[in-house]
Amino acid sequence: MSPLWDSWVRIPPLPQSKISMEDSIVQQIKDRLDIVEVIGSYIKLQKTGVNYRALCPFHSEKKPSFFVSPTRQMFKCFGCGEGGSVFDFIMKIEGIEFGDALRILARRAGVELKPYRPELKTKRSRMYEICELACQFFERQLAASSRGKQAKEYLVGRGLTQDSITKWRLGYAPATWQGLSDFLVGKGFRREEVVQAGLAVESEKSQMPYDRFRGRIIFPIFDLNSQVIGFGGRIFEKLTGEDSAVSGDETAKYINTPNTLLYDKSKVLYGLNFAKIDIRKKDCCILTEGYTDVILAHQAGFTNTIATSGTALTPYQLKVLKRYTSNLLTAFDMDTAGDLATMRGIDLAQKADFDVRVINMPKGSDPADILSQNPQKWENLVNRAKEIISFYFEKAFSKFDQETSQGKKAIAKFLLPKIGQIPNRILQSHWIQKLADSLRVSEQAVVEELKKLTKKEEAPELEEPVGLPERKPKTRKEILEEKIVSLILSCPENLKHFEKDYLEFFSPKMKIVLKHLKEKNPQNKKEMEKIIEKLQKTDQELKNLLEELSLRAEIEEEENPEQEIKLCLASLRDNTLQLTLTQISSEIKKAEEEKNEKKLRELIQKFNQISKSLNQKNVKNKI
Numbered sequence: 001m002s003p004l005w006d007s008w009v010r011i012p013p014l015p016q017s018k019i020s021m022e023d024s025i026v027q028q029i030k031d032r033l034d035i036v037e038v039i040g041s042y043i044k045l046q047k048t049g050v051n052y053r054a055l056c057p058f059h060s061e062k063k064p065s066f067f068v069s070p071t072r073q074m075f076k077c078f079g080c081g082e083g084g085s086v087f088d089f090i091m092k093i094e095g096i097e098f099g100d101a102l103r104i105l106a107r108r109a110g111v112e113l114k115p116y117r118p119e120l121k122t123k124r125s126r127m128y129e130i131c132e133l134a135c136q137f138f139e140r141q142l143a144a145s146s147r148g149k150q151a152k153e154y155l156v157g158r159g160l161t162q163d164s165i166t167k168w169r170l171g172y173a174p175a176t177w178q179g180l181s182d183f184l185v186g187k188g189f190r191r192e193e194v195v196q197a198g199l200a201v202e203s204e205k206s207q208m209p210y211d212r213f214r215g216r217i218i219f220p221i222f223d224l225n226s227q228v229i230g231f232g233g234r235i236f237e238k239l240t241g242e243d244s245a246v247s248g249d250e251t252a253k254y255i256n257t258p259n260t261l262l263y264d265k266s267k268v269l270y271g272l273n274f275a276k277i278d279i280r281k282k283d284c285c286i287l288t289e290g291y292t293d294v295i296l297a298h299q300a301g302f303t304n305t306i307a308t309s310g311t312a313l314t315p316y317q318l319k320v321l322k323r324y325t326s327n328l329l330t331a332f333d334m335d336t337a338g339d340l341a342t343m344r345g346i347d348l349a350q351k352a353d354f355d356v357r358v359i360n361m362p363k364g365s366d367p368a369d370i371l372s373q374n375p376q377k378w379e380n381l382v383n384r385a386k387e388i389i390s391f392y393f394e395k396a397f398s399k400f401d402q403e404t405s406q407g408k409k410a411i412a413k414f415l416l417p418k419i420g421q422i423p424n425r426i427l428q429s430h431w432i433q434k435l436a437d438s439l440r441v442s443e444q445a446v447v448e449e450l451k452k453l454t455k456k457e458e459a460p461e462l463e464e465p466v467g468l469p470e471r472k473p474k475t476r477k478e479i480l481e482e483k484i485v486s487l488i489l490s491c492p493e494n495l496k497h498f499e500k501d502y503l504e505f506f507s508p509k510m511k512i513v514l515k516h517l518k519e520k521n522p523q524n525k526k527e528m529e530k531i532i533e534k535l536q537k538t539d540q541e542l543k544n545l546l547e548e549l550s551l552r553a554e555i556e557e558e559e560n561p562e563q564e565i566k567l568c569l570a571s572l573r574d575n576t577l578q579l580t581l582t583q584i585s586s587e588i589k590k591a592e593e594e595k596n597e598k599k600l601r602e603l604i605q606k607f608n609q610i611s612k613s614l615n616q617k618n619v620k621n622k623i
Contacts, residue, residue, distance in 0.1 A: 025111065026087070026102070032109035035073045035086045042093055042224075043323045044280055051555060057093060057323050058082045069551050076548050081474060083548055094224070099125060104225045127262050130189055130197040131220075131228040137183050138171025138218040138231075148172035151217050151236050158292060159372030164299045167274075168219070169228070175215035175237045178208070198230060198257035212255070219291040221256075221263065221309065222273045230263030232256045232270075232291055232309070256309065266314045269321070270294055270307040278303040279324040286359070286382065287313075288331045293367040300375040302382070313345030318352050329385050331359040331367045346388060350421050357385040389431055392418050397438065408439050416450050477579070480572040481510045482549060487561050487568075488514075489532070489546075490553035492522045497565040505569075505576040509542055577614045581607060 036045065036052055045052040045068060056066035056077040065079035076083035082092060090101040099122060106113050142148040142165075151172045155165060173180065181191060181200050191209050194200040200209040215237030221230040233255050257263050271294040272279075279285045286305040288294055297305035308317065321328070328349055332342045349356050359381050361370065370378045386394075396414045401407035415435055422428040432450065436443040474482075488494045495517055503511055516535060522528040532550065536543035558564050584607045591600040 025106075025113065029102070029105050029109045029111050030073060030086060032111065033086055033105060034070065035075065035089070036068055036070045038086050038105075038108070039068050039075060039089055041277065042089075049554065051551065053555075056080060056082070067551060067555055069547075069554075072547050072551060074547055074551065076551055078552065084544070097122065097124070100128075104227075107225075124261055126189070126193060127197050127260065128227055128229075130184060130193060130199065131230070131262065133184060133187055134180060134197070134199055134231070135169055135171065135218075135220045135228045137180055138173055138213075138220075139169055140171075141174055142170060142172040142218075145172065145174060147174065147215075147237060154236065155217065158368070159296055159299075160292075161299060164295050168295050171218040171220070172236070173211065173213035173216045173218050173233060177210045177214075180211045180213070181209060196260065198260045198263065212257075216255070219270075221268060221270060223262075223268070224273050224276065226273045229268070230257035230260065230265075234291075265309045265311050267316045267320075268309050269317055270309050271298070272306050272320070274298060275304050275306050276324055279306075279321075283325050284327040284329060285321060285325050286329045286331060288367050289333065290366065290368060293331070293371070296368050296371040297378075300371050300378065302378070308345075311345075312342055313349055315348060315352075318349055318354070322352070322354075326353065327355045327357075329357050329359055329382060330388075331361065333361075333366065347418075347421055350388065351423065353423050356388040358388055358391040359385045360391065389418060389422065393434070393438070402439060408441070411435075411439065412446070412449055416446075416453060420450055420453055477507070477572065477575050480568050480575065481506055482552070484565055484568045484572070485510060485513060486549045486552040486556065487558060487565055488517065489528065489550055490556070490558075491561065492524060492528045494561050494565060495521070497562045499569070502569050502573060505572050509545060512542065513546065574614065577610055581610055581614075584610070 039045065039054075040052075043054045043057050043066075045054050046064070048067075050069075050071060052068040052070070053064045054066045054068075055061055055064050056079055058066075058077060059080040061079050066075065066077040068075045074083065074085060075089055082088075086105065087098065087101050090096070090104055091098060094101070094104070096104075103113065103125075142152055148171075152165065155170060156162075160170075178200075181194050184194050184199070185191060191200065195202055195209050199212055201212050202209050213231060213233040215235065216233030217236045219232040219234070220228045221232060223229050235251070235253055256265060259265065270291060275285070275294075275298070282304045284304055286297065286302060288297065288305060288307045290307055294305050294307045297303075330342075330346065346356055359367075361367070361381060367378065370381070392415060396411045400410040400414075402411060412435070419428060419431045419435065422431065432446050433443055436446045439446075484498070488498060498514065498518070500518060503514060506514060513535065517528075517531060520527075520531050522531055532546055536546055584603055588600065588603045588607065591603055
């Protein structure tokens with residue numbers, strides 16, 4: 001496996017010949033990839049005519065307004081306005097720059113990127129390279145060193161196969177102070193960068209950083225594109241002497257990379273890179289707590305399994321999961337010290353309208369234990385997963401005595417907040433009734449107690465993955481213009497409803513399109529497409545605009561296009577004139593302050609003329 005920089009390219013300002021070469025690479029990638037397939041690996045797409053639609057991953061919505069066009073190889077959300085090529089989608093959804101998107105898509109398309117001016121690489125790209133090289137280092141140590149071979153024997157003893165060890169790129173960190181650091185420095189990285197990547201720790205006693213992972217089995221952590229972004233380390237070789245006194249982390253069973261430029265444990269879901277396709281196919285996700293749980297589950301065929309990387313579920317993680325499914329099966333230990341944190345994560349999932357079920361495991365067992373001993377038993381447990389609220393009922397009634405008044409009170413105190421978090425009112429009513437029956441009290445009493453609770457929090461707005469800067473909302477003028485032009489593009493017949501007198505109210509780009517169409521006067525859809533194709537070759541910005549409007553023309557239907565065009569034209573005229581009047585009003589105020597009487601008279605006369613024109617046309621429309 002070659003270092004990442006052997007297949008990485010940065011896009012700096014270049015002479016025209018170089019720019020042409022870059023454009024060729026980008027086009028080559030676009031030609032090899034199908035945007036439907038790429039976007040479909042992130043979100044669930046539904047075919048509608050010649051296009052595909054989905055709930056937008058970039059803003060919250062209940063009705064799909066996100067469309068993907070295979071013919072145009074573009075996407076567009078008519079709700080939030082995001083749109084563009086496959087590169088724009090990857091940059092937005094992954095929260096990365098163009099260079100990173102280029103590298104991801106080139107790898108996916110099988111396009112080799114030639115190295116160019118390594119000094120221009122971004123800090124983020126260098127972090128990816130460090131993590132990749134570190135992963136290779138750990139893999140070699142597991143395969144070749146004497147202690148590494150012992151660690152491998154331990155993994156095989158836990159039930160892992162060689163195929164799984166290779167697929168998940170497991171490794172071993174030798175119990176040396178600077179083994180990995182020296183290796184990375186030898187590859188051209190500074191020790192400071194190794195620290196920034198979370199692979200080394202600055203020493204308080206000396207100026208020389210030491211390796212964070214020592215004497216540990218290593219589990220690389222991947223992003224959605226299977227790039228290494230961090231590591232988890234399980235203790236294997238107990239350090240002694242000075243080594244054991246370095247930090248409290250040395251004795252911890254597991255340690256992880258701290259938050260870095262690439263890795264944030266509250267945002268990463270271990271194994272999602274391998275599981276995302278099957279999660280969507282099965283419309284279900286199994287959530288566990290450990291790396292080994294996930295690997296053994298995949299090995300046994302439960303390829304829709306992931307782990308939370310040692311944290312309770314976070315809003316960000318739920319937002320990512322929502323792209324693939326709304327059904328979660330949790331395999332958490334609900335009787336540990338982290339019980340409350342786990343339940344808070346589950347509560348968040350319920351509020352976000354996930355259907356949560358609990359895999360009830362034997363006490364003292366975890367998924368890895370069960371899977372390594374008896375995969376069939378694990379399958380039975382998965383199939384018998386209980387609704388989360390049923391699980392809470394069992395837990396409450398087993399812990400407190402329902403025959404005593406104090407027990408009834410304790411059960412209600414535990415369960416009522418859980419019932420109150422159910423977003424579906426029918427389900428909520430069902431569980432209110434069940435609680436009343438189980439406690440042998442009136443349903444009204446339960447309802448009254450529920451009302452006494454502190455007002456429930458609204459369902460959380462799931463945190464958006466960090467991406468490109470948010471777009472400014474479109475003005476009413478832009479919305480009206482786009483509606484008019486898309487109606488005309490949908491059918492050449494609609495062009496006759498457009499009057500040339502209205503051209504003055506359109507923006508420059510729209511004027512070009514409308515004027516050109518009016519002059520050419522296409523008689524059918526084929527002629528219209530040829531005219532649009534020629535226009536697109538004249539200007540990149542115009543090309544993008546026409547692509548979006550053409551897509552909109554395909555997906556929107558209007559019962560009475562003539563009436564809609566006339567209404568939009570009238571609204572556009574009024575909107576433009578009102579904006580002009582507002583501007584003139586500001587200029588009148590300024591002229592008054594400057595006591596410029598000549599300019600003031602001119603402005604007032606202009607204001608009155610526009611006002612009169614606006615009123616006359618409004619009266620005419622009413623008549």
